[in-house]
Amino acid sequence: KAGVTQTPRYLIKTRGQQVTLSCSPISGHRSVSWYQQTPGQGLQFLFEYFSETQRNKGNFPGRFSGRQFSNSRSEMNVSTLELGDSALYLCASSLAEGQDVLAKNIQYFGAGTRLSVL
Amino acid sequence: QKEVEQNSGPLSVPEGAIASLNCTYSDRGSQSFFWYRQYSGKSPELIMFIYSNGDKEDGRFTAQLNKASQYVSLLIRDSQPSDSATYLCAVGALSNFGNEKLTFGTGTRLTIIP
Numbered sequence: 155k156a157g158v159t160q161t162p163r164y165l166i167k168t169r170g171q172q173v174t175l176s177c178s179p180i181s182g183h184r185s186v187s188w189y190q191q192t193p194g195q196g197l198q199f200l201f202e203y204f205s206e207t208q209r210n211k212g213n214f215p216g217r218f219s220g221r222q223f224s225n226s227r228s229e230m231n232v233s234t235l236e237l238g239d240s241a242l243y244l245c246a247s248s249l250a251e252g253q254d255v256l257a258k259n260i261q262y263f264g265a266g267t268r269l270s271v272l
Numbered sequence: 273q274k275e276v277e278q279n280s281g282p283l284s285v286p287e288g289a290i291a292s293l294n295c296t297y298s299d300r301g302s303q304s305f306f307w308y309r310q311y312s313g314k315s316p317e318l319i320m321f322i323y324s325n326g327d328k329e330d331g332r333f334t335a336q337l338n339k340a341s342q343y344v345s346l347l348i349r350d351s352q353p354s355d356s357a358t359y360l361c362a363v364g365a366l367s368n369f370g371n372e373k374l375t376f377g378t379g380t381r382l383t384i385i386p
Contacts (some may be wrong), residue, residue: 183322187374187375195378196376196378197360197376197378197379199373199374199375199376202373206356209367209368209371210369233318244315250371259372260306260318261318261362261373261374262318263308263315263316263317264315265315266315
């Protein structure tokens with residue numbers, strides 16, 4: 155079974171531009187969560203999508219947005235990029251449904267997209 | 273106060289010794305606890321999860337949970353150089369939507385000294 159796939163792996167943008175990142179979850183997983191990872195702040199939760207709906211949201215400005223498609227693939231968009239947006243962006247997928255309460259919430263991470271804003 | 277706290281390290285342990293990683297959390301409603309390992313430049317990978325008080329063992333790894341003290345730990349026995357990585361503690365609590373939302377600690381950097 156293929157893992158979580160994120161594209162692109164690396165991005166270089168300049169301030170003010172916008173960027174779109176893509177995440178394909180593990181087959182059968184319906185929940186996709188996005189995280190920002192920086193050396194100083196660690197792993198910060200951005201938002202989570204399930205069945206094309208945003209269920210949870212972290213404390214990030216409205217410049218950060220996302221969506222999920224009917225095949226569970228998800229995209230994240232950052233508009234008006236700032237230098238501080240330079241980070242590793244990780245997505246994680248989980249089953250999010252089913253009888254196994256223990257297994258359905260385990261999150262599996264993709265390799266990430268490293269974004270550099272110049 | 274951070275919701276999930278870990279000592280950032282670095283924690284240096286001789287090869288073959290026991291590495292002990294600790295994590296405390298603030299939300300008493302937390303129900304699930306995970307340990308992820310992250311090698312430099314790589315994404316986090318799940319190594320252990322625990323839901324009930326007590327110990328859970330998997331090979332060289334043992335997760336320990338004490339909900340009364342809001343404390344979870346990871347022990348690595350017979351530490352190997354390949355265990356050198358950052359270990360992230362994640363704590364799950366039910367969201368308003370009935371699913372679990374994970375909160376991560378900032379991680380502890382572990383170095384195994386040959």
